Amino acid sequence: MAAPEDVVKNRWLGFLIWQSIAGASVYLPSMALLLRRPRSAALSLLSFLSFHLSLLLLCLSFFLLSSPRDHHFLSVDFRRRAHLILRILLFFLLSSVAGFLSVASVCVRSEIFHAPTLAEVALTGSAFGMVYALQYLLRKRWVLQFPIIQRPLFFSFKMGLSACLRRALMLSAQAVACSTVLVMFVPYEFRSEFRLWRFLNQLFNFYIRTSVASFCWELSHHLLQVVHTRRCSFAPPQGSAAAETNPSEILLETLEQSSPRSLVQYLAYLDLCAVSESNVEAWRRAAFLEESGETYRRVIAVCLRPLEQLASMITEGLEGYPKIETDLLNHQLNFPTYTHADSRLLEAFNDFQLYTWCARAAAANTACSHSEDRYGVAQLTGCNAAVVSTLLSCLLAIEACLGKKTSPQTAHLLGPGNIRWATMNMVRKNGVTSMRNKIKSGILNSKAYAMADVLRTSIYQIVSVFHADMQANAKTSVLDKNWIVGKPLYGSREVLMQKLNQFLEFCAN
Numbered sequence: 001m002a003a004p005e006d007v008v009k010n011r012w013l014g015f016l017i018w019q020s021i022a023g024a025s026v027y028l029p030s031m032a033l034l035l036r037r038p039r040s041a042a043l044s045l046l047s048f049l050s051f052h053l054s055l056l057l058l059c060l061s062f063f064l065l066s067s068p069r070d071h072h073f074l075s076v077d078f079r080r081r082a083h084l085i086l087r088i089l090l091f092f093l094l095s096s097v098a099g100f101l102s103v104a105s106v107c108v109r110s111e112i113f114h115a116p117t118l119a120e121v122a123l124t125g126s127a128f129g130m131v132y133a134l135q136y137l138l139r140k141r142w143v144l145q146f147p148i149i150q151r152p153l154f155f156s157f158k159m160g161l162s163a164c165l166r167r168a169l170m171l172s173a174q175a176v177a178c179s180t181v182l183v184m185f186v187p188y189e190f191r192s193e194f195r196l197w198r199f200l201n202q203l204f205n206f207y208i209r210t211s212v213a214s215f216c217w218e219l220s221h222h223l224l225q226v227v228h229t230r231r232c233s234f235a236p237p238q239g240s241a242a243a244e245t246n247p248s249e250i251l252l253e254t255l256e257q258s259s260p261r262s263l264v265q266y267l268a269y270l271d272l273c274a275v276s277e278s279n280v281e282a283w284r285r286a287a288f289l290e291e292s293g294e295t296y297r298r299v300i301a302v303c304l305r306p307l308e309q310l311a312s313m314i315t316e317g318l319e320g321y322p323k324i325e326t327d328l329l330n331h332q333l334n335f336p337t338y339t340h341a342d343s344r345l346l347e348a349f350n351d352f353q354l355y356t357w358c359a360r361a362a363a364a365n366t367a368c369s370h371s372e373d374r375y376g377v378a379q380l381t382g383c384n385a386a387v388v389s390t391l392l393s394c395l396l397a398i399e400a401c402l403g404k405k406t407s408p409q410t411a412h413l414l415g416p417g418n419i420r421w422a423t424m425n426m427v428r429k430n431g432v433t434s435m436r437n438k439i440k441s442g443i444l445n446s447k448a449y450a451m452a453d454v455l456r457t458s459i460y461q462i463v464s465v466f467h468a469d470m471q472a473n474a475k476t477s478v479l480d481k482n483w484i485v486g487k488p489l490y491g492s493r494e495v496l497m498q499k500l501n502q503f504l505e506f507c508a509n
Contacts, residue, residue: 054101061094065142068266072346099129102213124179164218172211255302273357276364293377303362311489314397317344349447363458393489395455
């Protein structure tokens with residue numbers, strides 16, 4: 001494979017090549033069908049080059065904003081916020097210029113469009129680019145969405161063609177409506193003579209031709225997603241000397257040395273999760289459990305580091321909220337003012353996809369170690385206790401964020417099925433109440449609930465494999481010693497033990 005630092009560079013280069021091919025495949029047949037008589041060779045060449053220049057500017061605008069992680073404007077500091085605003089302004093400028101070039105290349109000097117003036121073409125093209133940029137930002141299409149199922153490149157691209165065509169037609173309709181309103185404000189001497197039938201004919205043809213440009217733009221965005229979210233294998237070729245000696249070194253070096261939250265780091269975590277959960281490359285997962293235990297310790301460490309950061313950020317965010325209901329009510333009266341605690345909680349879930357891969361990879365490796373760990377390195381290195389404790393701590397922190405009570409419950413307050421009986425002193429809570437979370441951002445709640453489900457599934461995966469061992473440890477009162485670390489990230493050892501017992505009884509929800 002290529003060097004890790006060249007992976008993203010090669011993908012951008014491949015995207016540029018495939019974007020040019022896809023754009024030409026749509027542009028040339030469309031222009032041949034739409035033109036009643038052929039243009040001059042010079043004008044045809046100029047239009048073709050103009051269209052590809054617009055795609056190049058569009059690619060540059062994608063490069064400015066595309067990221068594997070979400071960014072909440074309120075959750076970033078002043079310097080990052082200023083940098084983000086600058087990139088957004090450049091994105092709008094590039095999209096506007098690219099829109100003008102795209103519309104000019106498909107509309108200008110065509111007798112069907114009755115030769116609109118340069119002012120009209122510039123205005124309508126710029127409106128098209130601005131409408132696209134506005135939707136691109138509001139719908140957060142700049143976030144790279146990694147598919148749950150990895151398919152071959154051509155099949156993944158083919159699956160999105162119908163959605164691209166549907167979005168292109170809707171975008172063209174919005175751009176036509178917006179440009180029609182804007183043209184009314186153009187001085188009369190810069191507009192064509194108005195005739196109703198001629199105006200409707202121009203409007204229809206403008207919509208058809210703009211749809212061609214819009215479809216190419218949608219194909220470019222879809223191709224960007226497909227190319228950049230494909231799994232990359234960070235491993236030497238099977239059968240090579242490196243594969244026989246240390247096949248995990250490339251992956252671990254990439255995870256440990258790459259820039260935090262960069263695309264190459266995301267791809268490395270995706271590869272780690274795929275290796276840990278599947279049996280397609282069992283030789284790579286077997287290499288994690290080598291005799292010294294150092295490789296397995298590094299694998300678990302890179303999996304738990306982002307989850308530890310998640311628990312820490314949620315804890316910092318929860319500390320900023322009032323804990324008494326009367327103070328909380330006064331705080332709610334100031335809504336929708338966002339505090340530092342709000343921004344910390346929003347920022348905590350920016351890397352939701354990364355946290356998901358880390359939890360799944362850590363749980364899969366722990367579960368597989370029950371049958372594949374010939375040397376017992378998973379238990380001897382303390383990795384099993386670290387994984388279970390980290391997953392439980394993150395789950396408890398997220399449940400506190402959702403308003404659930406996380407303090408230890410005494411035995412006489414728990415009924416059958418661990419049902420907690422109501423008490424009079426439950427007004428005071430150790431965290432954010434559910435009322436507050438119902439008022440808060442729906443984006444935060446949706447990601448918090450989804451992350452909690454991932455963590456519960458990961459813990460159940462471990463518990464189902466080690467259930468007999470954990471039950472035996474519980475009978476001998478060594479469950480906390482073997483599966484809970486001395487100082488958890490969130491909560492106390494008693495709370496983590498109580499939560500782990502709920503998983504052992506398969507009643508945690």
